[in-house]
Amino acid sequence: MEETRFNTRATNLEVPGTRKFSNQVKKYDDGVDLTLGQSGFDTPEYIREAMIEAINQNKLRYTHNRGLIELREAISQYNRKRFNVTYDAETEIIVTNGGSEAIDSVLRTILEDGDEVIIPCPTYLAYEPITKLQGAKTVLVDTTKTNFVLTKEALADAITPKTKAIIFNYPTNPTGMIPSLEQMKELVDVLKETDIFILTDEIYSDNVYDGEFHSFMEFSEVRNQLFVINGLSKSHAITGGRIGYILAPPLATEHVTKVHLYNSVCVATPSQYGAIAAFTDATGPVILSKMNEAYKERRDFVYKRLKEMGLSVELPKGAFYIFPDISEYNNDSFEFAAELLEAEHLAVVPGKTFSIYGEGHIRLSFACTMEELVDGCKRLERFLSTYRKRS
Ligand SMILES: Cc1ncc(COP(=O)(O)O)c(C=O)c1O
Structure with a gap:
């Protein structure tokens, strides 16, 4: 098989840093893995029960391409209650295979060769490769000097006649940052004067520990430019x-549906029944808030420990991650993470995984158990104490 027979946009893709280190740590019996972006809790029982029941009732046929109408109605209700917005279940909602397929289907629907996509960085690792797969160009904007939030000035500077879209992700993976309502309004004021599509990936919007979360949906002046991406994974x-x-x-939904139906047809039917339960079961909110309490406790613990180690770090307001600066020790985050893995059998994600503006940082997940966090912090502390600081 000749390398040249493949699509070069595909062959140029790289395996993300998250996977590399979580795969390698498995070879150590005493390894600790703080790389994963998923909860250490079991999926709530009422969701599992609904999925099992769907299977037992042989609900295993294709559904409507956009998903079961009951599910779309439940999604519409949830967003109405939470953000006071109305999205029509028939014409404005598509159920997708995770947030990942949502991002891919939207970008495939809107991007053409040469288009530019603004991405505030550091950022979730999928936006850049998917944009490039479409032949579009990423315009990465550094937010490290502005508390990991995009400012209106930086946004205005990044816009060119070729700008097709901007991708927001608040709370942000990997920093957990959320802009204030005022900051969001400033960004909206710039964007509403343009026809730039706004993708807002709000997959961590239910994992917020301090203050309130506001969605770009609350700004009706950009509704006609807006694609909201969300899901239940986290x-x-x-x-x-x-x-x-x-x-x-509706027009955007109509076009994205065509891309979605050719790549997925629909989401697995038992999963859709599980999702209906997730949105409608009366015990759901209680279970969610218990999980969030635990994440908050873990966040506070890891933040305190990193500060004790003398690392510069921001307190994340949401998501599952904390993003300390390790540049005082080594500005090459891949090298640092590899050394840490070898010396202490502790896996973390190198900051560069989240764009060049993540360099000099590492990402630790606090969605794991408290025991893993305590152990992981001990190992990191020991590693730093023996690491020769760069002059
Ligand atoms: C910001 C962000 N968006 C989307 C996803 C993908 O979510 P899903 O598992 O639902 O595809 C992730 C997963 O880590 C994420 O961090």
């Missing part, structure tokens, strides 16, 4: 269920 500890969704205006 909030409901069901990454393997593959349940995501897109909210978008």
Whole structure:
């Protein structure tokens, strides 16, 4: 098989840093893995029961391409209650195979060769490769000097006549940052004067520990430019269920549906029944808030420990991750993570995985158990104490 026979945009893709280190740590019996972006909790029982019941009732046929109408109605209700917005279940919602397929289907629907996509960085690792697969160009904007939040000035500087879209992800993976309502308004004021598509990946919107989360959906002046991406993977500890969704205006939904139906047909039917339970079961919110309490406790613990180690680090407001600066020790985050793995059998994600502007940092997940966090922090502390600081 000749290398040249493949699509070069595909062959140029790289395996993300998250996977590399989590695969390698498995070879150590005493390894600790703080790389994973998924909950250490079991998927809530009421969701599992609903999926089992669907299978037992032989609900294993294709559904509507956009998903079961009951599920789309439940999604519409949830967003109405939470953000006071109305998205029509028939014409403005698509159920997708996780947030991942939602991102891919939207970008494939809107991007053409040479288009530019603005991405505030450091950022979730999938946006850049998917944009490039479409032949579009990424315009990465450094937010490290502005508390990991995009400012209106930086946004205005990044816009060119070729800008087709911008991708927001708040709370952000890997930093956990969330802009204030005022900061969001400033960004909206710039964007509403343009026809730039706004993708807002809000997959961690139910994992917020301090303050309030506001969605770009709350700004009706950009509704006609907006694609909302969300899903249950993180909030409901069901990454393997593959349940995501897109909210978008009717014309956009019509076009994205065509891309989605050719790549997926629909989401696995038992997963869709599980998702209906997730949105409608009365015990759901209680279970979710218990999980969030535990994440908050772990976040506070790991933040305190990193500070004790003398690392510069921001307190994440949401998501599952904390992103300390390790540049005082080594500015090459891949080298640092490899040394840490070898010396202490501790796996973390090198910051460069989240774009060049993540360099000099590492990402630790606090969605694991408290025992793993305590042990992981001990190992990191020991490693740093023997590491010769760069002059
Ligand atoms: C910001 C962000 N968006 C999307 C995804 C993908 O989610 P899913 O598992 O639902 O495809 C992730 C997973 O880590 C993520 O961090």
